[in-house]
Amino acid sequence: MAKVKKSPWLLHYDGSSCNGCDIETLACLTPVYDAERFGVVNTGDPLQADIFLITGGINTQNRSVVEQLYQQMPRPKVVVAVGTCACTGGIFKDCYNILGGADKVIPVDIYVPGCAARPQAIIDGIIQAVDLFQKRSDEHEQKKKGAANGGHH
Amino acid sequence: MARKHKRNIVPFGPQHPVLPEPIHLDLVLDDEKVVGVIPSVGFIHRGLEGLVDKRDFKEMVYVAERTCGICSFQHGMGYCEAVEQIMDIEVPPRAKYLRTIWGETSRLHSHLLWLGLMADAFGFESLFYQCWRIREKILDLIELSTGGRVIFSVNQIGGVLKDMDAEMLKHFLDVLAEAETEVREIQKTFMLDYTVQSRTVGVGVMTKRQIHACGSVGPFARASGFKVDMRKLGYEAYPDLDFEPVISNDGDCYARCDVRIREIFQSIDLIRQAAAKIPDSELAAKVKGNPDGECFARIEQPRGEAIYYVRGTGKKFVNRMRIRTPTFANLPGLCEMLKNADYADVPLMILTIDPCISCTER
Numbered sequence: 001m002a003k004v005k006k007s008p009w010l011l012h013y014d015g016s017s018c019n020g021c022d023i024e025t026l027a028c029l030t031p032v033y034d035a036e037r038f039g040v041v042n043t044g045d046p047l048q049a050d051i052f053l054i055t056g057g058i059n060t061q062n063r064s065v066v067e068q069l070y071q072q073m074p075r076p077k078v079v080v081a082v083g084t085c086a087c088t089g090g091i092f093k094d095c096y097n098i099l100g101g102a103d104k105v106i107p108v109d110i111y112v113p114g115c116a117a118r119p120q121a122i123i124d125g126i127i128q129a130v131d132l133f134q135k136r137s138d139e140h141e142q143k144k145k146g147a148a149n150g151g152h153h
Numbered sequence: 154m155a156r157k158h159k160r161n162i163v164p165f166g167p168q169h170p171v172l173p174e175p176i177h178l179d180l181v182l183d184d185e186k187v188v189g190v191i192p193s194v195g196f197i198h199r200g201l202e203g204l205v206d207k208r209d210f211k212e213m214v215y216v217a218e219r220t221c222g223i224c225s226f227q228h229g230m231g232y233c234e235a236v237e238q239i240m241d242i243e244v245p246p247r248a249k250y251l252r253t254i255w256g257e258t259s260r261l262h263s264h265l266l267w268l269g270l271m272a273d274a275f276g277f278e279s280l281f282y283q284c285w286r287i288r289e290k291i292l293d294l295i296e297l298s299t300g301g302r303v304i305f306s307v308n309q310i311g312g313v314l315k316d317m318d319a320e321m322l323k324h325f326l327d328v329l330a331e332a333e334t335e336v337r338e339i340q341k342t343f344m345l346d347y348t349v350q351s352r353t354v355g356v357g358v359m360t361k362r363q364i365h366a367c368g369s370v371g372p373f374a375r376a377s378g379f380k381v382d383m384r385k386l387g388y389e390a391y392p393d394l395d396f397e398p399v400i401s402n403d404g405d406c407y408a409r410c411d412v413r414i415r416e417i418f419q420s421i422d423l424i425r426q427a428a429a430k431i432p433d434s435e436l437a438a439k440v441k442g443n444p445d446g447e448c449f450a451r452i453e454q455p456r457g458e459a460i461y462y463v464r465g466t467g468k469k470f471v472n473r474m475r476i477r478t479p480t481f482a483n484l485p486g487l488c489e490m491l492k493n494a495d496y497a498d499v500p501l502m503i504l505t506i507d508p509c510i511s512c513t514e515r
Contacts, residue, residue, distance in 0.1 A: 020222025
């Protein structure tokens with residue numbers, strides 16, 4: 001993990017998971033696993049979030065909620081699918097109401113497997129997301145600078 | 154001039170900082186008072202009961218366990234009990250005791266989880282962390298004995314898959330003794346702290362009559378003096394164990410907190426009794442044939458009474474599986490409780506029924 005310049009904020013949303021991955025995600029943010037030592041902070045507000053942790057698959061009713069949350073997040077943003085259900089639909093793939101994994105509706109960058117995903121795996125996913133966010137935000141800065149210079153000439 | 158009253162509807166959820174899970178409530182407000190609540194559910198509906206057509210009755214144990222990640226073990230146990238009663242399978246005594254021990258362990262971790270969320274809801278973050286720190290010890294015990302942390306599939310039709318030796322049981326009791334002293338410490342803060350009391354005492358009062366009318370279950374009902382505990386029906390090893398349902402008579406948020414903390418001590422005591430009495434026997438009975446018939450099984454989950462209905466027609470795939478979960482039974486009580494509440498108290502009051510939306514919507 002390279003030096004982190006910014007502290008990305010996490011948004012966690014429960015798609016249609018069984019709660020197993022949710023409480024493991026929450027456990028990651030408490031002292032024993034303490035994901036906050038990597039510079040991330042948990043938030044409930046999509047308008048201030050940089051990394052989107054989604055657990056559980058997509059169904060017909062939460063589809064619009066997930067899309068909205070993703071759109072409300074400012075650019076650049078990173079999406080982490082936590083647990084087998086968020087990756088592919090998992091054990092519920094054959095259920096009549098499940099459309100599939102989170103990547104059916106939003107672009108997913110990092111997939112964390114497991115049923116339920118273990119805290120160690122989730123932390124690994126978060127670290128990768130922090131790196132990716134750093135890379136994207138550097139690119140974003142470059143682009144903004146380029147646009148500013150281009151406008152000046 | 155009298156102010157003209159105008160009612161407003163404030164949406165609550167599905168994504169809300171205080172809720173780890175999505176539920177949507179339309180709160181009808183008159184000034185700062187809530188006068189009506191319209192819940193809408195379905196954000197986590199998966200339709201797992203429909204999977205009976207695609208998974209045979211033995212595989213359905215794993216699906217039933219994924220109804221909810223918090224009371225996962227007890228969901229699997231309830232389904233197994235229903236099928237065992239249809240097929241007339243006598244579960245070996247050691248398996249019954251092991252199920253009781255794991256069931257109570259999962260009640261411990263569920264109640265500690267709830268206490269943490271409760272502390273977070275009234276803004277006491279360090280107390281939240283303390284509760285979850287103790288909970289990690291319980292999860293370590295579960296991981297040590299089963300290999301899984303939150304979803305540990307050790308149930309099978311006819312018994313259990315794993316055993317605990319004497320050394321493991323002793324380790325269980327040692328860690329639980331440690332956890333008990335720590336819970337006694339945090340109990341003082343929850344029960345005696347002036348600031349905490351100002352958020353919980355007298356908030357969201359439900360009378361015994363209201364609880365009865367709404368059909369509420371579990372600690373929510375017991376906090377209003379309703380002595381109802383399915384463990385007294387005597388499934389698994391509970392007939393051999395000595396316990397009384399924990400009740401309180403105040404019916405407010407404080408009483409619900411009190412009941413759950415005392416249930417933590419009760420669970421630790423039940424595990425101690427079970428560990429002292431555990432007999433030697435096989436771990437699982439042999440299963441022959443397919444379920445033919447129907448059955449209701451009722452068990453007491455951390456959140457209250459859950460009912461499992463299974464109907465088989467002698468085929469490998471059961472015909473129907475239905476779960477009535479405790480939070481579903483508590484939703485009418487929640488809507489009743491929220492009427493005339495202050496808007497600022499709504500998140501805390503929703504939390505005190507210990508909502509588990511994954512169970513409710515399945």
